Amino acid sequence: MTVRIVVVSHSEKIADGAVELAAQMAPDVVILAAGGTPDGRIGTSLEKVMSALDKAAGGDGVVVLTDLGSAVMTAESALELADDPAGVLLADAPLVEGAVAAAVAAQGGADAQAVKRAAEAAYGSALSAGAAPVPSESTVSEGSVTGAGPDFTGDFELINQAGMHARPAAKIAGGISALDAEVKVNGVDGASMTGLMTLAAGKGSVLHVEAWGADAERAVNYVGGLVQAGFGEP
CATH class of the missing domain: 3.40.50.510 (Phosphotransferase system, mannose-type IIA component)
Structure with a gap:
């Protein structure tokens, strides 16, 4: 349920x-x-x-x-x-x-x-403290996440044909909002669907993900998993 x-x-x-x-x-x-x-x-x-x-x-x-x-x-x-x-x-x-x-x-x-x-x-503000983890996260391939302690980063190339349109932006923002982490994707709030769409990132663009907080590594893995799976799109 x-x-x-x-x-x-x-x-x-x-x-x-x-x-x-x-x-x-x-x-x-x-x-x-x-x-x-x-x-x-x-x-x-x-x-x-x-x-x-x-x-x-x-x-x-x-x-x-x-x-x-x-x-x-x-x-x-x-x-x-x-x-x-x-x-x-x-x-x-x-x-x-x-x-x-x-x-x-x-x-x-x-x-x-x-x-x-x-x-x-x-609205663009990360109101995610104490959120429940997202069970559908994916594991990023070895070496795609770097960092130590509370801070993690990752770089992921968009492989889906349409790039960062509404559906991928919603998947990223919805999942990130349910984690205890502050996340930036190419400098914009990873929990903001609108912010992500303003990146106008096409196929082949690289998303640079930065995360802080208890779920920082989980957040980077989540975004990386979505990107590497092409968001389930061609």
């Missing part, structure tokens, strides 16, 4: 679109939309959010993402009425990028707190 995600938006189309995009990155994660009003207008619906939370029950916790202010209030009201409010976390995160980062972290087996941090790290 994995952490489940609920996306609350004033627009039904925005909520559905964010869920569709996040689901592409995390096919095994339950992601539910609660957008618009029951009669199809722009707005938020306590009934819709409550229904989504009910459907999300039974997993390893629920993380809720919202767009504008009143959506937060609606989500908070639904949380107060939920059967298990302790199992529901509200993330202060950008809706679309946060949903993608949260979904990737959940796909990797992160717990609810780590999934929430992954969503919030989409």
Whole structure:
């Protein structure tokens, strides 16, 4: 079982679109939309959010993402009425990028707190202290990681045809956000999907990874494993 995600938006189309995009990155994660009003207008619906939370029950916790202010209030009201409010976390995160980062972290087996941090790290700040390890990490080939003590670095050449586009950026950011490490990739925050995409790194580009913290070596290995596997792409 994995952490489940609920996306609350004033627009039904925005909520559905964010869920569709996040689901592409995390096919095994339950992601539910609660957008618009029951009669199809722009707005938020306590009934819709409550229904989504009910459907999300039974997993390893629920993380809720919202767009504008009143959506937060609606989500908070639904949380107060939920059967298990302790199992529901509200993330202060950008809706679309946060949903993608949260979904990737959940796909990797992160717990609810780590999934929430992954969503919030989409703002560009690394909020990863005390996060659960990502079980799907790969081991980098011998000699690709250097360093001693708390600091580790690695250099990895992109081999996938499309290079650093949305899916690889989401996989890196989601996994890094679920680790207790500060990570820089070519100078940008490794937990920021947007930052990674701004690198515009094509096939053959080298990603220079620097990491600090308890999970620094694990973080470098995680990024290196993804790169060396081509992110599962051609």
